[in-house]
Amino acid sequence: MLELPPGVFQQAVSVLETIASKTAIASKTEDRMMHAQREKAQRDYLWAFEAARLLS
Secondary structure, three states: OOOOOOOHHHHHHHHHHHHHHHHHHHHHHHHHHHHHHHHHHHHHHHHHHHHHHHHO
């Protein structure tokens, strides 16, 4: 059985937790940006639709 020197396992866990945390934050940021883009597209569409309705 392989035994690791003291602290090595905890250091590896810490590195993995940091990577997982950064990935989760990046994913949330990307999701938020995509949501904002969809909302803007919907507002733009509704604005154009209303403008066309008023001009006709």
